[in-house]
Amino acid sequence: xxxxxxxxxxxxxxxxxxxxxxxxxxxxxxxxxxxxxxxxxxxxxxxxxxxxxxxxxxxxxxxxxxxxxxxxxxxxxxxxxxxxxxxxxxxxxxxxxxxxxxxxxxxxxxxxxxxxxxxxxxxxxxxxxx
Numbered sequence: 001x002x003x004x005x006x007x008x009x010x011x012x013x014x015x016x017x018x019x020x021x022x023x024x025x026x027x028x029x030x031x032x033x034x035x036x037x038x039x040x041x042x043x044x045x046x047x048x049x050x051x052x053x054x055x056x057x058x059x060x061x062x063x064x065x066x067x068x069x070x071x072x073x074x075x076x077x078x079x080x081x082x083x084x085x086x087x088x089x090x091x092x093x094x095x096x097x098x099x100x101x102x103x104x105x106x107x108x109x110x111x112x113x114x115x116x117x118x119x120x121x122x123x124x125x126x127x128x129x130x
Contacts, residue, residue, distance in 0.1 A: 034075070035074045036076060
C-alpha cells in the first residue's frame with residue numbers, strides 16, 4: 001500500500017514539482033495580475049524544466065481544476081480551487097514580530113480614522129508583512 005502526503009480534504013496529492021510550480025504561478029499572478037505562461041514558469045520558477053514540461057504540468061493542473069486559461073493561447077490563472085490549495089497547503093505565514101504588532105496597534109488606535117481609512121491602513125500594513 002502506498003501512502004501519499006497528507007493534503008486538505010478534496011485535494012488530490014500533488015508531487016513536489018507540481019506544488020512548486022502552482023505556488024510560483026499563484027504568487028506571480030497575485031503580484032502581476034496577468035496570466036502566467038509556461039515560458040515564465042520555466043525561466044523564473046527556479047527549476048530546470050523546459051517550457052514543454054511546464055506546459056504538461058500546467059495541463060495536468062488545469063485538468064484537476066487548479067488553473068484555467070482566460071482565453072486561447074493565454075497563460076494560466078488560478079481558479080478558486082487553486083487559491084484554496086495555495087492557502088491550505090503552500091502558503092507559509094510568518095508570525096509578526098513585536099515591532100510590527102506595535103505599529104499595527106498604533107494604526108488601529110488612531111481615533112481620527114474613519115472605518116474606510118482604518119481598513120485601508122490595516123490592509124496596507126498587512127500587505128507589507130505577508
